[in-house]
Structures are given as structure tokens and as C-alpha cells.
Amino acid sequence: MNPHLHVFYGGTFDPVHDGHLAVARNARDALAASVHLMPAADPPHKGPTQADAMQRASMLELAVAGEHGLVVDIRELRREGPSYTIDTLHDIRAELGDDIPIALLLGADSFRGLPSWKSWRELFQHAHFVVAERAGHHVENLLPQELEVSVAHRWTASANELQQTAAGRIFKLEQPLRPESASAIRHRIANGEPWREGVPPPVAEFIIQSGLYIKPAVTPASL
């Protein structure tokens, strides 16, 4: 069997927006890979989500319906506790074995924060990284030194290389920058500003029907 690259795209997707979809489609096409969009249960690096896990997964299903090569993977919602990527990769490796190429897809802003992830250096043993440029966060901008040192020898411009080895390379995904962000969309909805343009129409319908994001989340600090 010719091993086939599987790309895993994690995030809170609160809500999924056109920027996420553009990145996922681009990775699918540039790398000839299937892209698995993977909503996080309890993000260790962010505050609580506004939409609950099932709502975020439902919005993702609506967003990828009818798209070839894009699928939703809810494995992190089935686990108790925070969604640490290292645990997810162990889970994926247990399922796919050690030889299938796997890549984690993430925005340049998330990539820069890698040293705060649990067991981050170990991640390179299990997966490649595909880094998408994000407005205001160019990959070339200075990386934290410990990250720079760890990744210096891992960069590749060859999509083929990601297919030929199981893990350990880093690939920059070239694409037009996308301005969308989930927090900006939530902010616009809460403030009664126009927002529908940034999300796929079935997702916009879901948001309206379920009344999501109309009021900012009430956090203990704001009570």
C-alpha cells in the first residue's frame, strides 16, 4: 500500500470560519492529503469556549459537507480532560501505526506558541508540521529561540518529502492570507455588527438558530 499523508487540523473552531476552510482546502490540494478537522474538547491554551463541544462539531460537519478530502474527527471530544496534542498523536499512531505519514496543520500564531505545549519536542517524533501563514503572523518572524533551534534542520519546501517520511519535517503552506478569526466573529455577533460573510452559509444558519455568541460569555471574573 502506498502510505497516504493524513493531515490533522486541530482547533477550538468556535465557530469554524472561512479562514479555517481556506487553510484546510489549501493543505489538501498542496499536499495531496486528506485533512481531518479535529475540534478540541477543553483547550489548555485558551479560556472556555462559548459553543459547547457538540455545537462546534456540528458546525464543522455543516462546513465540510460535500467537500472531498475534508472530514471531521471528534476523537478529542471522547477523551476526558484537556486536549493535549501529544496524547492525540499517541492515539492516532495507535490507530494508524508508525509508518503512515501524519502532519499537524496549524496557523503561524499557534506554531510560535509550541514551546508551551505539553511534551512539545516529542511531537516531532510522531508528526510533521504544516504551518499556514496568518495575517500579522508571518512564519519568518522571529521564533522563540528554543523553537528556532529545534526546528532549524526540519524545514522542507517539498510536499513529496512529507509523503515519504512518517514524521519530523516542517512545511510552510503558501497561500493568500485570510483575515478571519473566530474571536472577531464572536465579537461582531455580540455587538450586532455584520458577521455572516466570514462563515459558510449553513454555519451562519446554525449560529442564528441556536442563538450562539449573542452575549459575551459570562466568566467567573465578570460575575
Ligand code: ATP
Ligand atoms: P481565535 O480568534 O479565538 O483565536 P481562531 O480563529 O484562531 O480563534 P482556532 O480554532 O483557535 O480559531 O484556530 C485553529 C487553528 O487555525 C489555529 O492553528 C489557528 O492559528 C489557525 N487559523 C485560524 N484562523 C486562521 C486564518 N485566518 N489563517 C490562518 N490560520 C488560521
